[in-house]
Amino acid sequence: MALGLALTAGCTAPPDQSQPNRRGLRPDCTRTITQSDEVRPALDNASPGNTFCFTGDDLIDADLTITRSGTAGSPIRLIADGATVHNVYVSADHVVIEGFTVTGGDGILLEGTGITAQRNTIHDTQRDGIACMPCTDSTIASNTVHHVSTAGIYITGQRITVAGNTVTDTVARDDGDADGMRFFGTGHRITGNTIRDISERGYRAPPHPDCFQTYDHNPSTYDVVISGNTCQNVDAQCLIATDDQPGDNGAPSRAPSITFVDNTCAPNGAQAINLRRWPNVEIRQNKFSGPNLLRAMLIIDGSTGCTVTGNTSAGNGPVVDVDGASRPGFRQSDNSPA
Numbered sequence: 001m002a003l004g005l006a007l008t009a010g011c012t013a014p015p016d017q018s019q020p021n022r023r024g025l026r027p028d029c030t031r032t033i034t035q036s037d038e039v040r041p042a043l044d045n046a047s048p049g050n051t052f053c054f055t056g057d058d059l060i061d062a063d064l065t066i067t068r069s070g071t072a073g074s075p076i077r078l079i080a081d082g083a084t085v086h087n088v089y090v091s092a093d094h095v096v097i098e099g100f101t102v103t104g105g106d107g108i109l110l111e112g113t114g115i116t117a118q119r120n121t122i123h124d125t126q127r128d129g130i131a132c133m134p135c136t137d138s139t140i141a142s143n144t145v146h147h148v149s150t151a152g153i154y155i156t157g158q159r160i161t162v163a164g165n166t167v168t169d170t171v172a173r174d175d176g177d178a179d180g181m182r183f184f185g186t187g188h189r190i191t192g193n194t195i196r197d198i199s200e201r202g203y204r205a206p207p208h209p210d211c212f213q214t215y216d217h218n219p220s221t222y223d224v225v226i227s228g229n230t231c232q233n234v235d236a237q238c239l240i241a242t243d244d245q246p247g248d249n250g251a252p253s254r255a256p257s258i259t260f261v262d263n264t265c266a267p268n269g270a271q272a273i274n275l276r277r278w279p280n281v282e283i284r285q286n287k288f289s290g291p292n293l294l295r296a297m298l299i300i301d302g303s304t305g306c307t308v309t310g311n312t313s314a315g316n317g318p319v320v321d322v323d324g325a326s327r328p329g330f331r332q333s334d335n336s337p338a
Contacts, residue, residue: 025081029053036062049074054083054100063087063105070094072114082121090115107148110135118142128154129167134185134219135160149173151182152195156219159187167195172207180211180234188224196232211267212239214258222251222280225259231267238265238288241278254305256282263287270294271321272313275303279329282307289314295321305329312336 025032030049031042034056042052046068054064062085069092070076076092080099087105088097094114100121102108107125108117115138122129122145129145132138134157145152145167152167162181172178180195190212198209211231214221221241231238239260251257261284265272272288273296275281281299283306288296293315299306303326312335313319319335 025053025055026051026077026079029079034058039064043068043078046070046076048076048094051077051079054078054080054085056083060084061086063089064100065089065091066095067091069112070114075114075116107131109133110138113137115139116141120144121146123147125149126173128152129170130154132157132160134158139163140165145170147171149178150176151179151213153181155182155188156184158185160185160189162188162190163192165193167193168197170198170209172203175203175205176207177213178207178209179213180209180231182213183224184214184221185219186221186223190224190226190229192228194230194232195234196230198234200235209235210237210240211265213241215240215242216245218245220251222255222257224257225261226263227259227261228263230264231272232264234267236267236269237274238263238267238272240274241281242274242276243278244276251280254280256280258282259284261285266290268292271296271298273297273299275299275306275326276301278303280305283309283311285310287312287314288319293317295319297321299323299326299330301325306331308332308335310334 028051030051032053033042035058039062043066048070064085071094075094075096077096082101084101088102088108090110093112097117098119102122103124106127107122108130110132113136115135117130118141120143125148127149128151129148130140131154136158139161142164147169152170167180170178178198195211200206200209211234257280259282263286266289268290270292295317296313297320300323308320311319322330
């Protein structure tokens with residue numbers, strides 16, 4: 001379909017007046033898109049500063065693919081009023097994805113720098129709900145992710161903010177796993193999210209549902225802050241970090257690899273936190289509970305240099321269980337029970 005406006009590289013076209021904006025759309029749309037066959041020619045000609053607005057019921061089979069980049073001061077914006085699409089793929093820098101309902105396909109897949117995905121609803125996808133891999137200096141905020149495959153949100157890269165999202169009922173496919181969030185890389189800030197209701201029941205080969213998971217060291221994972229989150233009714237753990245590959249994990253010595261602070265964890269597993277061969281974790285001021293807790297934290301197999309302070313547990317067992325190989329550099333204080 002021919003474009004109603006000529007979008008010339010390096011220019012920002014005037015707002016499109018050919019379609020009335022529905023309630024909830026921005027008033028400054030460069031172009032309003034209502035049909036699937038309009039998507040590709042519009043996005044293939046996107047320029048920094050363009051705002052594409054998506055509305056209506058005729059986009060349900062649309063695959064939104066954008067490879068054109070905006071700039072830090074003039075991102076390319078793809079904005080919807082809740083319109084449903086099949087997939088969103090971003091392989092570009094400085095792009096905003098906002099207000100979509102994404103279902104049935106691969107979810108929202110992001111790769112680049114300065115990407116923002118916010119206020120979207122993702123459900124019943126064949127892959128992760130939102131995957132940012134790899135991304136740098138990007139934001140995933142205020143999204144709702146329900147009944148997607150493998151992980152609600154998956155991040156790898158540098159300095160990704162994941163804030164205020166809700167993830168529920170992640171499911172496993174092909175004898176895989178089902179987690180709330182998976183994180184890899186450095187400088188991430190994961191704050192104020194809610195993850196709940198992920199079950200291991202009903203599978204031939206049950207998954208191991210965790211709210212937050214990282215593993216091994218490719219890429220190296222350190223300087224990650226996980227704070228102010230809520231984890232409820234997830235059938236394994238609140239946080240699991242394991243490194244079963246031999247060799248240097250690439251993290252600076254004695255620098256915090258993960259700072260886990262001020263979270264509320266009520267999973268259904270034997271412990272809320274499980275560290276295996278994962279050193280230099282700070283665990284502070286968290287609240288732990290759960291029907292099956294044997295201990296709030298299990299720190300084993302050379303997870304040295306960990307700090308456990310100011311945490312409370314409603315379980316019958318100890319707050320922390322540390323094996324001998326993880327005792328070097330271990331510190332604990334002001335936990336309840338002591």
